[in-house]
Amino acid sequence: MKQENIRNVAIIAHVDHGKTTLVDRLLWASHVFRENQQVEERVLDSNDQERERGITILSKNISITYKGVKINVIDTPGHADFGGEVERVLNMADGALLIVDAYEGPKPQTRFVLSHALERGLRIVVVVNKIDRPNADPEGAVDKVFDLMVELGASDEQLDFPVVYASAVNGYARREPDDGNMDMVPLLDTILDEIPAPDVDIDGPVALQICTVDHSSYEGRIGVGRLSSGTLHEKEQVLVVKPDGAERRAQIRKVYTFENLGKAEVTAADAGDIVAVIGIEDADIGDIITDPENPVREMAPIAVEEPTMAVVFEASTSPLVGREGEIVGGRQLKERLMREKESNISMRINELEDKSGIEVAGRGVLHLSVLMETMRREGFEFQVGRPRVVYKTAEDGTKLEPIEEATVDVPNEYAGKAIEVMGTAGGIMEHMASDETMTHLSFSIPSRGTMGLKTRILNATHGEAMLFHHFKEYGPYTGEMAGRKNGGMIAMSTGKAVAYALDTLQERGRLFVAPGDDCYEGMIVGESAKEGDMVVNVEKTKNLGNQRSSSADKAIQLTPPITFTLEEALEYIEDDELVEVTPQSVRLRKRLLS
Numbered sequence: 001m002k003q004e005n006i007r008n009v010a011i012i013a014h015v016d017h018g019k020t021t022l023v024d025r026l027l028w029a030s031h032v033f034r035e036n037q038q039v040e041e042r043v044l045d046s047n048d049q050e051r052e053r054g055i056t057i058l059s060k061n062i063s064i065t066y067k068g069v070k071i072n073v074i075d076t077p078g079h080a081d082f083g084g085e086v087e088r089v090l091n092m093a094d095g096a097l098l099i100v101d102a103y104e105g106p107k108p109q110t111r112f113v114l115s116h117a118l119e120r121g122l123r124i125v126v127v128v129n130k131i132d133r134p135n136a137d138p139e140g141a142v143d144k145v146f147d148l149m150v151e152l153g154a155s156d157e158q159l160d161f162p163v164v165y166a167s168a169v170n171g172y173a174r175r176e177p178d179d180g181n182m183d184m185v186p187l188l189d190t191i192l193d194e195i196p197a198p199d200v201d202i203d204g205p206v207a208l209q210i211c212t213v214d215h216s217s218y219e220g221r222i223g224v225g226r227l228s229s230g231t232l233h234e235k236e237q238v239l240v241v242k243p244d245g246a247e248r249r250a251q252i253r254k255v256y257t258f259e260n261l262g263k264a265e266v267t268a269a270d271a272g273d274i275v276a277v278i279g280i281e282d283a284d285i286g287d288i289i290t291d292p293e294n295p296v297r298e299m300a301p302i303a304v305e306e307p308t309m310a311v312v313f314e315a316s317t318s319p320l321v322g323r324e325g326e327i328v329g330g331r332q333l334k335e336r337l338m339r340e341k342e343s344n345i346s347m348r349i350n351e352l353e354d355k356s357g358i359e360v361a362g363r364g365v366l367h368l369s370v371l372m373e374t375m376r377r378e379g380f381e382f383q384v385g386r387p388r389v390v391y392k393t394a395e396d397g398t399k400l401e402p403i404e405e406a407t408v409d410v411p412n413e414y415a416g417k418a419i420e421v422m423g424t425a426g427g428i429m430e431h432m433a434s435d436e437t438m439t440h441l442s443f444s445i446p447s448r449g450t451m452g453l454k455t456r457i458l459n460a461t462h463g464e465a466m467l468f469h470h471f472k473e474y475g476p477y478t479g480e481m482a483g484r485k486n487g488g489m490i491a492m493s494t495g496k497a498v499a500y501a502l503d504t505l506q507e508r509g510r511l512f513v514a515p516g517d518d519c520y521e522g523m524i525v526g527e528s529a530k531e532g533d534m535v536v537n538v539e540k541t542k543n544l545g546n547q548r549s550s551s552a553d554k555a556i557q558l559t560p561p562i563t564f565t566l567e568e569a570l571e572y573i574e575d576d577e578l579v580e581v582t583p584q585s586v587r588l589r590k591r592l593l594s
């Protein structure tokens with residue numbers, strides 16, 4: 001049965017291709033904005049960090065009502081570290097809008113979400129945005145999307161995708177790039193016509209599988225999912241069926257659906273709609289909420305991402321800490337992290353046995369650094385040690401480690417270099433394709449090999465390579481890696497490479513020169529320079545080309561006077577170091593011996 005008055009559509013876009021602007025325009029077109037609200041108001045990116053980092057961290061839902069049909073627009077996280085979340089939110093959708101910049105075409109970051117959407121059989125509507133740009137090539141962008149979809153294994157039906165051309169910033173959508181239309185109607189109509197209505201059992205027993213959970217101090221636990229059959233009422237008695245088969249009765253306190261920009265409390269929600277359920281305190285991903293008299297116990301299981309990296313948070317021990325207004329105590333730190341545990345199901349948060357710190361396990365360095373950055377902005381001060389990879393033990397007792405899938409896009413001339421760097425990090429090449437200018441590579445690589453990998457590959461390819469990686473599976477531990485010397489040393493073989501590396505130091509943080517590598521006289525300055533810890537004056541590196549080169553007789557460490565982003569710090573940190581996080585700075589320092 002089709003629920004004709006609802007559409008659930010996921011939105012997939014590369015950072016900056018115009019997702020937020022487009023959604024703003026769709027809302028505006030459906031007269032959501034009250035007269036005194038600014039059209040420019042940003043809707044999707046409510047989290048400050050998201051805007052600054054240019055990634056959508058949290059998935060959020062909004063809805064648009066058009067021609068009597070409620071369109072739930074489901075945001076998808078753009079970054080592959082949030083892969084599990086991507087799958088869960090796609091679970092709630094029947095189709096997706098793929099937004100592509102008319103000039104840039106589809107970018108590697110959208111591949112991951114798109115491939116999942118295709119795998120789930122979702123109907124894709126391609127929105128070629130920014131057609132007003134002077135260099136726009138809308139038809140070229142469509143061709144690239146087609147090629148990408150073929151590569152990702154789209155079905156014939158998916159390849160026959162509808163295309164809408166848009167200039168979100170100017171508020172128009174068109175069926176042809178220059179048909180002159182000046183409103184958003186063609187896109188809204190295409191959504192209604194092309195995205196299938198939810199195929200649900202409208203009169204059947206209540207059944208809802210929880211896809212995401214949230215927490216509010218006022219409402220408590222919030223479970224979100226799509227009602228796949230029946231009508232769910234507030235205060236209804238339900239059966240909660242856990243993924244392991246355990247079940248218990250519970251009473252729903254409130255039901256919300258997504259209305260316009262936020263949630264709206266309703267007395268009942270219809271099959272096919274996306275609902276938030278309040279009152280089930282142990283609600284978790286994958287739980288089925290169903291009718292006790294006529295329960296639905298079987299639904300496809302939902303993937304929850306397993307943590308692959310962990311860091312230990314400790315209260316700061318630096319003598320510099322404790323400026324006014326900062327939160328430094330161990331107790332506050334613990335309380336804050338335990339609060340996070342409530343709502344952030346993709347992180348595992350546990351106090352160490354000796355109570356010396358709290359270990360937080362998440363999905364890669366970005367995932368961990370997002371939490372750290374949030375806390376930093378809240379005024380917390382703390383330190384973390386080097387991330388460790390989370391190993392698992394297989395049933396036969398052998399050790400398993402997280403393995404990731406990595407893609408590298410690089411100009412052809414640097415493909416060899418990129419392959420070399422990936423190889424020394426333990427990467428095994430699985431696919432290689434090139435066109436006139438670019439080579440596209442994919443690898444299987446142990447998570448531990450990805451630490452600092454971005455920097456090394458950028459250094460080796462003059463900053464040209466684009467690397468993305470995401471968790472694939474746990475596989476057998478492959479042993480020590482030969483390629484990395486002395487825990488993070490970058491072997492630079494030519495003076496040119498060193499000069500280049502120094503030029504980019506200001507952006508990239510810190511790097512190392514190995515014994516025997518070429519380096520330049522005059523580049524080591526400052527009274528504090530001592531063996532193994534030499535400081536470079538970055539200002540001077542600009543003229544390196546005119547200076548004499550000589551060979552380093554010992555390993556030297558080049559530390560430019562910059563502060564790190566948290567992500568960089570976690571990638572660079574050595575075993576005997578700590579990342580010290582304060583509201584004012586992020587810096588690496590040697591662990592104090594106690």
Ligand code: GTP
Nearest residue numbers: 014015016017018019020021054129130167168169
């Ligand atoms: P994030 O919020 O960073 O995830 O990006 P986004 O995909 O939401 O893109 P956003 O809507 O923030 O747009 C990115 C930039 O592109 C902004 O500067 C917009 O003003 C601009 N932009 C959006 N749509 C268009 C368009 O149709 N034409 C042109 N020329 N610029 C656009």
